[in-house]
Amino acid sequence: xxxxxxxxxxxxxxxxxxxxxxxxxxxxxxxxxxxxxxxxxxxxxxxxxxxxxxxxxxxxxxxxxxxxxxxxxxxxxxxxxxxxxxxxxxxxxxxxxxxxxxxxxxxxxxxxxxxxxxxxxxxxxxxxxxxxxxxxxxxxxxxxxxxxxxxxxxxxxxxxxxxxxxxxxxxxxxxxxxxxxxxxxxxxxxxxxxxxxxxxxxxxxxxxxxxxxxxxxxxxxxxxxxxxxxxxxxxxxxxxxxxxxxxxxxxxxxxxxxxxxxxxxxxxxxxxxxxxxxxxxxxxxxxxxxxxxxxxxxxxxxxxxxxxxxxxxxxxxxxxxxxxxxxxxxxxxxxxxxxxxxxxxxxxxxxxxxxxxxxxxxxxxxxxxxxxxxxxxxxxxxxxxxxxxxxxxxxxxxxxxxxxxxxxxxxxxxxxxxxxxxxxxxxxxxxxxxxxxxxxxxxxxxxxxxxxxxxxxxxxxxxxxxxx
Amino acid sequence: xxxxxxxxxxxxxxxxxxxxxxxxxxxxxxxxxxxxxxxxxxxxxxxxxxxxxxxxxxxxxxxxxxxxxxxxxxxxxxxxxxxxxxxxxxxxxxxxxxxxxxxxxxxxxxxxxxxxxxxxxxxxxxxxxxxxxxxxxxxxxxxxxxxxxxxxxxxxxxxxxxxxxxxxxxxxxxxxxxxxxxxxxxxxxxxxxxxxxxxxxxxxxxxxxxxxxxxxxxxxxxxxxxxxxxxxxxxxxxxxxxxxxxxxxxxxxxxxxxxxxxxxxxxxxxxxxxxxxxxxxxxxxxxxxxxxxxxxxxxxxxxxxxxxxxxxxxxxxxxxxxxxxxxxxxxxxxxxxxxxxxxxxxxxxxxxxxxxxxxxxxxxxxxxxxxxxxxxxxxxxxxxxxxxxxxxxxxxxxxxxxxxxxxxxxxxxxxxxxxxxxxxxxxxxxxxxxxxxxxxxxxxxxxxxxxxxxxxxxxxxxxxxxxx
Numbered sequence: 028x029x030x031x032x033x034x035x036x037x038x039x040x041x042x043x044x045x046x047x048x049x050x051x052x053x054x055x056x057x058x059x060x061x062x063x064x065x066x067x068x069x070x071x072x073x074x075x076x077x078x079x080x081x082x083x084x085x086x087x088x089x090x091x092x093x094x095x096x097x098x099x100x101x102x103x104x105x106x107x108x109x110x111x112x113x114x115x116x117x118x119x120x121x122x123x124x125x126x127x128x129x130x131x132x133x134x135x136x137x138x139x140x141x142x143x144x145x146x147x148x149x150x151x152x153x154x155x156x157x158x159x160x161x162x163x164x165x166x167x168x169x170x171x172x173x174x175x176x177x178x179x180x181x182x183x184x185x186x187x188x189x190x191x192x193x194x195x196x197x198x199x200x201x202x203x204x205x206x207x208x209x210x211x212x213x214x215x216x217x218x219x220x221x222x223x224x225x226x227x228x229x230x231x232x233x234x235x236x237x238x239x240x241x242x243x244x245x246x247x248x249x250x251x252x253x254x255x256x257x258x259x260x261x262x263x264x265x266x267x268x269x270x271x272x273x274x275x276x277x278x279x280x281x282x283x284x285x286x287x288x289x290x291x292x293x294x295x296x297x298x299x300x301x302x303x304x305x306x307x308x309x310x311x312x313x314x315x316x317x318x319x320x321x322x323x324x325x326x327x328x329x330x331x332x333x334x335x336x337x338x339x340x341x342x343x344x345x346x347x348x349x350x351x352x353x354x355x356x357x358x359x360x361x362x363x364x365x366x367x368x369x370x371x372x373x374x375x376x377x378x379x380x381x382x383x384x385x386x387x388x389x390x391x392x393x394x395x396x397x398x399x400x401x402x403x404x405x406x407x408x409x410x411x412x413x414x415x416x417x418x419x420x421x422x423x424x425x426x427x428x429x430x431x432x433x434x435x436x437x438x439x440x441x442x443x444x445x446x447x448x449x450x451x452x453x454x455x456x457x458x459x460x461x462x463x464x465x466x467x468x469x470x471x472x473x474x475x476x477x478x479x480x481x482x483x484x485x486x487x488x489x490x491x492x493x494x495x
Numbered sequence: 496x497x498x499x500x501x502x503x504x505x506x507x508x509x510x511x512x513x514x515x516x517x518x519x520x521x522x523x524x525x526x527x528x529x530x531x532x533x534x535x536x537x538x539x540x541x542x543x544x545x546x547x548x549x550x551x552x553x554x555x556x557x558x559x560x561x562x563x564x565x566x567x568x569x570x571x572x573x574x575x576x577x578x579x580x581x582x583x584x585x586x587x588x589x590x591x592x593x594x595x596x597x598x599x600x601x602x603x604x605x606x607x608x609x610x611x612x613x614x615x616x617x618x619x620x621x622x623x624x625x626x627x628x629x630x631x632x633x634x635x636x637x638x639x640x641x642x643x644x645x646x647x648x649x650x651x652x653x654x655x656x657x658x659x660x661x662x663x664x665x666x667x668x669x670x671x672x673x674x675x676x677x678x679x680x681x682x683x684x685x686x687x688x689x690x691x692x693x694x695x696x697x698x699x700x701x702x703x704x705x706x707x708x709x710x711x712x713x714x715x716x717x718x719x720x721x722x723x724x725x726x727x728x729x730x731x732x733x734x735x736x737x738x739x740x741x742x743x744x745x746x747x748x749x750x751x752x753x754x755x756x757x758x759x760x761x762x763x764x765x766x767x768x769x770x771x772x773x774x775x776x777x778x779x780x781x782x783x784x785x786x787x788x789x790x791x792x793x794x795x796x797x798x799x800x801x802x803x804x805x806x807x808x809x810x811x812x813x814x815x816x817x818x819x820x821x822x823x824x825x826x827x828x829x830x831x832x833x834x835x836x837x838x839x840x841x842x843x844x845x846x847x848x849x850x851x852x853x854x855x856x857x858x859x860x861x862x863x864x865x866x867x868x869x870x871x872x873x874x875x876x877x878x879x880x881x882x883x884x885x886x887x888x889x890x891x892x893x894x895x896x897x898x899x900x901x902x903x904x905x906x907x908x909x910x911x912x913x914x915x916x917x918x919x920x921x922x923x924x925x926x927x928x929x930x931x932x933x934x935x936x937x938x939x940x941x942x943x944x945x946x947x948x949x950x951x952x953x954x955x956x957x958x959x960x961x962x963x
């Protein structure tokens with residue numbers, strides 16, 4: 028299914044557009060205006076008279092004389108099939124149906140009707156029961172949520188796919204708040220026409236998308252899903268969370284997006300075999316997305332831990348070994364250089380506790396030596412900004428090494444307001460920062476597992492274009 | 496060991512106090528002034544002339560004519576034993592040694608000397624190599640960290656004990672940032688004189704302390720530790736994280752606070768047998784602390800999930816069953832009442848998805864009915880503030896029910912800036928808010944496990960005063 032017109036429309040009709048600010052169609056039209064969509068906008072409403080939000084409106088889609096690439100449909104469920112029929116007849120190229128009230132509430136016949144119309148006109152239709160698409164590059168925003176309630180993401184390389192609208196909007200808000208850049212957000216709801224296979228197929232080849240994060244309730248086409256999974260993960264990492272892992276969760280998913288859940292064991296086996304990174308909770312979706320978004324692949328599991336607080340070095344060491352990683356051993360040259368660079372009170376053995384008065388000079392010296400040691404595959408730098416020596420110069424040091432060296436680096440900086448400021452400095456420069464050493468260890472493990480998968484998969488399945 | 500004078504001193508000498516703002520002794524004296532300590536303050540420095548920070552200073556401790564309850568010692572390690580000796584001779588009642596440079600860097604003899612002096616004078620000594628004590632009620636603050644780098648906690652019921660100073664200051668900052676109230680923070684470093692057993696013993700009987708959270712690297716007195724564990728958890732919950740769980744982590748702990756780590760399996764078995772709540776990472780320490788701090792005990796595992804976003808209901812259901820909990824079944828009366836209160840589009844089966852337009856009226860109705868259902872042991876309310884219906888009236892509804900009903904409630908509200916505002920509203924009113932449904936499920940599980948432990952332990956070991 029070709030999603031190009033839907034993803035990069037030159038003209039958008041909003042059916043159900045309204046001057047009443049409580050209406051979904053109003054919010055969507057306002058969004059398009061707010062984000063500065065550069066194509067043509069056509070508000071459509073059967074009751075429309077004159078302009079809506081200052082834009083000439085139409086009573087019916089076929090009153091529009093020009094071509095319409097995308098219709099965003101926000102009308103009551105019962106009228107959706109006929110509205111879609113009109114779109115088909117008028118030659119509209121694609122549609123997003125945000126309206127709910129279909130299979131998820133038992134209205135299966137209505138959903139079948141919708142599917143029938145889409146098929147008749149070979150029209151790619153997203154939804155129903157979805158939030159649609161947000162794309163800060165193409166300035167597209169079909170989300171019918173009040174703008175002030177969500178932090179809006181900047182342009183970046185993460186694409187986020189969510190069957191659920193609610194999980195979608197929440198994660199989107201978190202992504203933005205955490206400073207991720209977004210390629211596109213796709214909420215696909217009941218997956219009546221366009222499903223996860225079509226979306227992965229599009230994103231696999233989408234150059235704007237560097238990493239995919241995915242909330243899935245159930246995949247309908249098993250064999251196709253496996254094929255597209257294989258193809259996609261060869262090209263870019265996919266972090267996935269499955270809703271409905273337990274039998275009872277699956278039942279809840281059934282009434283939510285009418286998904287066929289299947290056993291999680293089966294899904295998990297497929298996810299693992301084909302290189303997905305599995306997130307066990309919403310938090311991990313972000314934690315793993317963040318390291319893939321910013322760090323190069325990692326071919327080994329020897330991690331150098333440096334810290335300005337000993338206890339966190341202990342927890343970090345536990346975190347590494349609990350995840351099957353190990354603390355790197357430095358060369359004798361590195362050790363000699365560190366011994367010279369660090370004050371006598373510092374025990375230079377990794378995890379190296381540089382002490383609470385460690386400043387940027389100490390961080391610089393350590394990172395300089397360690398990043399050049401061939402026995403180190405990645406660095407975990409713990410910078411506690413509560414300590415006397417840590418200030419924005421330490422953040423600058425971490426940014427310098429984190430963005431210039433070839434090895435992956437993760438930073439651990441838990442804390443309150445003062446720490447937050449520095450965390451944002453680092454994250455906006457592309458250095459992933461975590462709140463706990465254990466989480467940072469999990470993220471490194473995910474990166475290393477995917478890197479190993481890629482190497483093996485390329486031998487097995489042939490090569491794809493590599494992530495980063 | 497009697498810690499009363501140390502915890503509630505009427506007079507404090509700061510040895511190593513200085514006019515030089517870079518000196519630890521300066522920061523500590525300034526802290527005491529800043530927090531408004533109401534007792535007598537005596538700056539002591541061998542080089543002192545006249546006042547330090549506007550307070551009359553002394554060259555030696557025995558120049559002070561009045562009784563000194565607590566000496567905070569911040570002088571170079573090598574001089575600590577002789578300074579402590581002077582304190583003993585002068586009749587000082589207790590000491591906190593913040594200086595590092597003892598067993599943790601191999602200076603074992605120096606640490607033994609310190610222990611010898613403490614023993615000679617039967618003086619309770621905290622440290623060395625520690626941050627000491629913070630107590631917002633008693634206005635005590637020995638932390639030698641610049642004030643602006645940490646969010647400072649308000650008065651509350653959580654006591655936080657940390658062997659590590661760095662982990663301590665970090666968690667303290669997080670605790671404050673998350674809005675917890677603090678009873679006292681105790682960082683005890685090398686545990687040369689006062690160890691974890693003494694501290695738990697004190698906190699078990701401390702009425703200000705409702706919940707203990709604990710970062711432990713190693714307990715030196717096994718049998719005593721077990722006895723005090725048993726006694727403490729009967730009175731109040733203890734959430735514990737152990738540094739040095741893995742062999743390699745234990746080695747790192749050895750060089751950090753010179754702890755004898757022992758096998759984690761042994762520790763874990765003891766923790767479980769005697770009712771500790773085990774945190775697997777720093778985050779869980781806070782997540783579990785939060786539910787114990789605010790919620791009553793919970794005698795069953797039947798959880799009612801309500802949500803304004805279906806996907807999160809699915810994840811929450813998974814979270815419950817993965818943790819051995821279950822979704823509650825409502826009575827037919829409750830179901831009838833809900834059917835009447837909710838619009839037709841809402842499927843009232845738990846997890847109940849009240850839809851994205853759910854407002855405070857819908858939350859109120861649901862919470863009113865569900866909180867009175869005898870088949871419900873606790874409530875997980877998911878309020879996604881990204882949705883059109885959720886605003887501060889929804890937060891007010893959750894606060895009302897969360898603080899007035901007898902059953903435990905947890906709220907799940909992940910999100911960015913708009914959500915944060917509402918999260919803070921709820922947390923400052925004593926309603927625990929989590930970022931993911933899976934985490935909320937883990938916290939409920941911890942609460943239920945402890946509640947069951949208490950019931951069993953009372954039968955086995957006799958009764959203590961119950962938490963809440």
